[in-house]
Amino acid sequence: MNDQKSLGIILIVFAIFLIIIVSSLKVNLDEQGAFLCEIVESDPTLDMEECPAHKNNSPSWLIMIAFGISFLIFASGIYLTTVQKKSKKKVDLSNLNEDEQKLIGLIKENEGSMYQSDLIKELDISKVQLTRILDKLENKKVIERKRRGMANLVVLK
Numbered sequence: 331m332n333d334q335k336s337l338g339i340i341l342i343v344f345a346i347f348l349i350i351i352v353s354s355l356k357v358n359l360d361e362q363g364a365f366l367c368e369i370v371e372s373d374p375t376l377d378m379e380e381c382p383a384h385k386n387n388s389p390s391w392l393i394m395i396a397f398g399i400s401f402l403i404f405a406s407g408i409y410l411t412t413v414q415k416k417s418k419k420k421v422d423l424s425n426l427n428e429d430e431q432k433l434i435g436l437i438k439e440n441e442g443s444m445y446q447s448d449l450i451k452e453l454d455i456s457k458v459q460l461t462r463i464l465d466k467l468e469n470k471k472v473i474e475r476k477r478r479g480m481a482n483l484v485v486l487k
Contacts, residue, residue: 338410344402352396359389426472429455429463434472437486446475446482 357453363383370381423431436452437444445453450460464484467473476483 335411338407338412341403343407344452345400345407348400348403349397352393352400356393359393362411416453421434426467426470429453429459430467433460433463434483434486437473437484443483443485445478446484 366383367378369383377404383393389441399419421456423434426434432453433449437454438447446464450457451459455463464473468475471487474485476485
């Protein structure tokens with residue numbers, strides 16, 4: 331299992347744990363509030379507006395924020411476990427001919443990309459020959475040509 335999925339699973343477990351804790355805290359606060367309201371209601375000298383459970387609503391906002399953060403962590407975990415990160419595929423260079431291997435080696439030496447005109451100069455071959463080699467490599471999904479103005483940038487996939 332890769333690191334991304336492991337982190338996603340850890341986040342999901344942590345979020346579920348947080349949601350359980352915050353839910354139990356919310357239930358406990360609601361029970362305390364109901365108890366206080368019953369006491370205030372049973373005492374004829376007190377008005378319901380004096381109930382301490384109705385005066386202080388800040389814990390309920392904090393609990394809602396905690397629920398929101400928990401669900402964001404949960405969603406992040408789901409995202410990390412389901413979305414695959416792009417991995418560079420290994421290309422089998424053994425089935426490439428000598429010219430194709432030279433071209434790939436040259437592009438690798440130049441950090442994975444080169445202009446087509448520079449390849450012509452470096453390999454000392456004609457435009458037609460290079461175009462044919464690049465067509466083959468593009469069909470094999472080894473390289474990709476990107477248009478840059480009047481020039482082509484050849485990039486390893």
